[in-house]
Amino acid sequence: MPFLTAATERVRIEVVVLVIASQCGDALKPYVGDPHYDVTQHLFNHSDRLHAQPRQWIRRMAALAELDEARVRAWMLARLVCEGTRVPWYADVARRL
Secondary structure, eight states, X not given: OTTOOHHHHHHHHHHHHHHHHHXXXXXXXXXXXXXXXXXXXXXXXXXXXXXXXXHHHHHHHHHHTTOXXXXXXXHHHHHHHHHTTTXXXXXXXXXXX
């Protein structure tokens, strides 16, 4: 859709994130201080692993941190969608989750 502006694209992404959040209900709220959200930055810090094997990398990090894998994966999906306009390969990783 070449006619979309950056603002329109941002709104579209925010809608997708809201849909994802609504499907998870309270499982994604609140994110402040949620260790399942906090660990996502560590996942992003190793972009080579995240790009190569996203599910396995999330599984390993969740196990090491003793966290619920599904919840970590949900947060990663939300972050990948939100930040996907800045890093093109995030969309590919999001599709593989």
